[in-house]
Amino acid sequence: MTGSSDWWKSLSIYQIYPRSFYDSNNDGVGDLKGITEKLPYIASLNVDAIWLSPFFTSPMHDFGYDIANYRDVDPIFGTLSDFDEFLATAHELGLKVLIDQVYSHSSDEHPWFQESRQSRDNPKHDWYVWADPKPDGSPPNNWQSCFGGAAWQFDSRRMQYYLHNFVTQQPDLNLHNEDVQNAVLDVTRFWLDRGVDGFRLDAIGQMFHDLQLRDNPVNPKGQSHVKLWYWQDMIYNSNRPEMEIFLRRFRQVLDSYPEKTSIGEIGDLDLITRYTGSDDLLHMGYDCQMTMGHHNETANKDYINRIIGNAKSAGKGWVNYAINNHDAPRVVSRWKKEGVDQDLLARLYFTLMNTLRGSICLYQGEELGLDEAELQFEDLVDPEGLATWPQRQGRDGCRTPIPWNKDAVNGGFSSVKPWLPMQEKHCARAVDVQEQDSESTLNFYRELLKWRGEHRDYIAxxxxxxxxxxxxxxxxxxxxxxxxxxxxxxxxxxxxxxxxxxxxxxxxxxxxxxxxxxxxxxxxxxxxxxxxxx
Structure with a gap:
């Protein structure tokens, strides 16, 4: 059995995407009260913890990952009191709760940015990454946004560009500024004081930038991708050496509270080893080897053996595995095999993840064996999908609502039209259908997670x-x-x-x-x- 100091190593974590989990007030969007109502279901899966994707105040240009207030709940999801009720109920059921924190960028509607953009000499003038245009008016360098186009947006108030590694409404915070670090660490304390058990840090690779703003070199391996983001070797706008200094400060805050943990969205094994291989950095690195939809690799012997080899070579670093999440096509579609039942694939892939050396995350609906939703262009709301259609439909296909009741309106998710369409094919896999079938994929997940919990020694x-x-x-x-x-x-x-x-x-x-x-x-x-x- 893992000791009390490393209890987090054996965690099985259930990721909830709040917009699509359960709509309690029938406005078409999932909410915190809906999640609280379904917590007994989550506990019945035999998971240890919940990772709650962003629920903070946001204009929703990137559906919650553009935060306008780090210390409050967006009204579409409820209130701080609703969050407190959710947290208390989860704890009563023996579930730990981790929440997303987005420190690389904020919303352009955040008061910090609203002040920063007003002038070049206001108190928060350097809380974001600002740079002068080149003499011809073009952006300061060649950095690309993840969602298409230059990673720079010109602002006429300051007559400067600001950096945005994601959508234009997500300006990058300047974490080289110690005042900015102090501000986000105060946010960390705010949620720890409320009782959360840990954090998943989003997009940590983009937290720091090269102060000289040097151009990124070409990445020859990425030039077949529809996103120019991958055409560059992002050595100057990703994973800068200052990251480790900040992570040590972050870990000091966590360690001042009992039994807290952290996961960084990292994706690369070398970086996981770098950012989790020391007791004063992150606890776990979220591994994207099995979720990255832009990779053409599939589940075959060579590919899986490489993942297994990586599990051993992480050294002191600790990997957090996932095969599904809110950013990637669902695995039974991504690794689809013609003529093979998707339930069989779901169970095979989940068994692999459960037996590797590391903690795990499963994504809502994965336990039902859900495949990727089939959407029309007019259904899309994701900025990535809108930018890359028709080659890619973006991330909406894995974010459609969870089917709770096969014969209910909208699968029992909501009595009104959901923010993304409920899939008829998913309703056939609804929770109420699988609850009644002892051999369903849902019950397979429950049994395997129970077995995992009974044999935690083997995880490490x-x-x-x-x-x-x-x-x-x-x-x-x-x-x-x-x-x-x-x-x-x-x-x-x-x-x-x-x-x-x-x-x-x-x-x-x-x-x-x-x-x-x-x-x-x-x-x-x-x-x-x-x-x-x-």
Missing amino acids: GDIELMETPEGVSGFIRTVPGKKSLLCLFNFSDETVPIVLGQDAAKAIHLKDFADNSVDQSVTLMPWQAGIYWL
């Missing part, structure tokens, strides 16, 4: 990649003084026999795992996992 144990037949990935998890655990995954359309050896025990009892009566050899069916005690 050693992991060794093993030789396996073509199409099969496998590794052994070991904990001193205990039986070893053999984990096998068939990422092929072939039935594969596996010899386990004389000391092998029967597979653990979970539906849809290989469950053979012969102890020393088993047969993995196509797209099937097997977990065995050795």
